Amino acid sequence: MDFDRSLAGERANILAMTGTMALRxxxxxxxxLGEHVALGxxxxxVIDLVGGVQPMTADRDGTAAAxxxxxxxxxxxxxxxEELAGLGHHFRTQSDTEVVLRAYLxxxxxxxxxxxxMFAFGLWDIARERLVLARDRMGVKPLYYYATxxxxxxxxxxxxxxxxxxVPTEVDADGLRAALTMVKTPGESLYRGMRELRPGHVLVVDRNGAQERAYWRLPTREHTDDLxxxxxxxxxxxxxxxxxxxxxxxxxxTLLSGGLDSSVVTALAAAAPNERGGRxxxxxVDFVGQTENFRPEAWRDAPDAPFARAAAAHVGTDHHEVMMDVATMMDPLHRTSAMMAMDAPSPMGDMITSAYLLFGAVREGSTVALSGESADEVFGGYNWFHDPDALAAPTYPWLASQYRSNGGVNPAADLLEPDLAKLLDLPRYEADTYHSAIAEVEHLPAADPGERRMREVFYLHLTRWVQILLDRKDRLSMAHGLEVRVPFCDHRLVEYVYNTPWTAKTYDGREKSLLRGAAAxxxxxxxxQRKKSPYPSTQDPRYGQMLHDRVNEILDDRGSQTVDLLNVARIREMLDNGMESSGFGPNRRRMELLVSLDDWLRRYPVRLRLEN
Known part of the structure; x- marks a missing residue:
């Protein structure tokens, strides 16, 4: 949108932009195309396959209105x-898109x-010449913008x-900090000058400028219901x-891991009215040899596959297992495709690539999938919700828990060339963003210290941590044209459970008591009764060896932009110390991030502007 010039001839630009979204x-x-706006x-x-074509225009009294x-x-x-029809609106399609337009009018x-x-949209009010950008309350769907x-x-x-x-492809110091940490600050992106519309926000752009407002925030209210x-x-x-x-x-x-969250979603989906019929x-997802050779870890004490099969058999789904092997997950084509879907590097490594491949397999049989994502954030499922040391630490609890094996410091900091590490000061960045987030939390006046702290912890998860996971889910699934819905992000459920006291959330002394009780x-x-188990990661030692070899290739490449950012001697020392079989080991996380960072800098024409 541009009020200084006509955009009627901008078709080529719009097609270039929409071309990047062809997989979505x-x-x-x-x-x-309008005079000052061009929409692609x-x-x-998914709904009204014939009539829901976009961009869609609605009329008012015979004149195009929006x-x-x-x-x-x-x-x-x-x-x-139905409500709008009662108010005199007439509909040409059966799509929810037209309902959104009519609701605005x-x-x-x-x-x-x-x-x-879950939604993100740009709506042009033709008569008033104003653009309305909006995003759903929990940020399930993404929306980025660059002000001109x-x-x-x-x-x-x-x-x-x-x-x-x-729009330049530039990354400044804060963007690189965000890329190297497990912190996502609402409203910010990795790219200089680019913003992400915050969840639950609307941005209105007209001739007077841009005005952003929140239409929803996590509410704080007294919980009066008994258990x-x-x-x-x-x-x-x-x-x-x-x-x-x-x-x-x-x-x-449905996406079924065999954990409580995905199993509840699958059971309820199997029991819900199904307009298409059938099971x-x-x-x-599973890895070749994982079940037979599984080794218990601190984060996971049993393989997923037997639990997924048990849940599927119990509720009667048509169950499919998508098997991954090491060579497939380390294939540069798949790793690069997953990274480009994310538009950013990640330390999650095989958990990113396997999710990308899983979504591709799901798309062969379904266009929509339901996920148990966000139940841990809503109900308190992670182990650090129940770890006194992580809760007491003056930082994000997930960082306190994950960094413990590295002396409480972000493992990524050890990868960096010393002057760059000093410039970025990742511990300071994490601390500053943490304190900014905590300052947003509203408390009940009579809450005791324990309940106050748990409200802060849930707020951090529902506004920061969940954004990382929802972003991963949306990008990797939509890269295959698969829509993943997230029932646990319904704002009514989020609001209700957020305001339920911690004592009620853990009434049986375990994690996710409320969800377990509701699923009885x-x-x-x-x-x-299964204990929380995270998204699966391969334990195959060959994966670690292939990752080790790829890092050595990068370090030996004199033309790599990445090497200039790295403490090469320290990294070679880490490689000599070996790679953990667990995907949560600090060395393996470091090397996953390094490989992903290198791929990102090679594939994107990124200009780093790292001055503070």
């Missing part, structure tokens, strides 16, 4: 459609308050914004959420 939207492409869209058809480019789903669109900027779903002197460039991913000829009522409310909310999120005009499946498909009777006892 493989079903159709559309462009809408790549469509993944146009939208929209990503995601509004799960209460049928109720809203009826209720103005307050329309976002009525939407229950007379407007804004926006898109679903950084690559779409960077494809515009006016039985609380468990029942969680159960009722989950059933309603799943009924809404099963609606689609394409095949729907729900469930999909699990849905699952076999072995799954219902």
């Amino acid at each position: 939207g493989p079903d159709a492409e559309g462009v809408w 869209h790549r469509r993944l058809a 146009t939208i480019t929209y990503s995601g789903e509004v799960y209460n669109y049928r109720e809203l459609r 009826e209720w103005g900027d307050a329309f976002v308050d009525k939407l229950n779903g 002197p007379a407007g804004v460039v926006f898109g679903s991913e950084p690559k779409s914004v960077l494809a515009h000829h006016t 039985e009522t609380t468990v029942g409310t969680v159960r009722d909310l989950l059933r309603d959420i799943m009924t809404r999120q099963m609606v689609a005009d394409v095949p729907v499946g 729900v498909r469930s999909f699990a 009777g849905l699952l076999p006892d072995s799954v219902l």
Whole structure:
């Protein structure tokens, strides 16, 4: 959007931007050109496969009134459609996109308050000449923008914004800090000058400039329900959420690891009304030889596959196991494809690549999948929620827990050339962002110190940590044209559980007591009582050796931009000390990050501007 010039001839620019989104939207492409706005869209058809073409325009009294480019789903669109029809609106399609447009025309900027779903969109009000950018409450769907002197460039991913000829691919010190830490600050991106619209926010751009406002924040309120009522409310909310999120005009499946979260989603999906009929498909990822050769770890005491099979058999899904081998996960094509889907490096390594490959396999049988993502953040499932030392540390609890084996310091700092490490000062960056996040938390006046701290911990997870995971989920799935829905991110459930006291969340002395109580009777006892297990990571020693070899190749490449950033002697020393078989080992995490960082700097025309 640009108020200083006509964009009627911008088709080539818009097509360049939408071209980067072809994997997100493989079903159709559309462009809408106005005097000062140009909108592009790549469509993944999920609801109203014929009528939901975008960009979509709605009329008022026979005159074009508003146009939208929209990503995601509004799960209460049928109720809203009925309400709007009662107010005199007429609909040309069966799509939720048209409902969003009509809701804006009826209720103005307050329309976002009525939407229950995951969404990101740009809506152009033709008569008022204003652009409305909006993002769902939990940030399930991404939206990035770059402000220009007379407007804004926006898109679903950084690559779409960077494809515009006016946007430079630059990364400053804060961007590199974000790339090297497990910290995601709402509103910020890795790329200089580029912003990510915060979850639960709306940005309005008109001739007077840009104004951003929050339409939703985590509310703080007194919880007055007794335990039985609380468990029942969680159960009722989950059933309603799943009924809404099963609606689609394409095949729907579930991601089933055999843990409590994904098993609950799968059980509820199997029991929910299915408009397409037939059994729900469930999909699990596993590694060749992992179950037979599994070695218990601090983070995982049993392999996933037997639990996933037990859950699938109990609820009656059509179950599929997607097997990964080491060579496939270390294939440069797959690793690079996953990194480019993320637009950023990551220390998660094989957990990124295997998720990318899993989503590709799921897409062969389903267009929509339901995930148990975010249940740990909502209900308190991670081990550090129950670790007094991690809770007492003046930092993000996940960092306190993960850095413990490295003396409490970010392992990535050891990779860096000493002057760069001093410039970036990762511990200071992590501390500053932590204290900024804590300052946002609202407390109940009468809360005791223990409940105050747990409210802070949940706030950190629901506004910071979950953003890392949702970003990973969206990018890697949509790179295959697979829509992954996240039932545990329904804002009604999030609000209710956030305000439930910690004593009620752990009423049976275990993690995720409320979820386990709400799921009673849905699952076999072995799954219902299973201890928290993270996303799987291969234990095959060959993976560590191949990672070791790749790092050596990078260090020996005199043309590598990455080597200039590294403490090469220290890294060679780490390599000599060996690579842990666990994906959570600090050396393996370091090397995963190094390889991913090198790939990112090779594939993206990144200009580093590292002065403070």
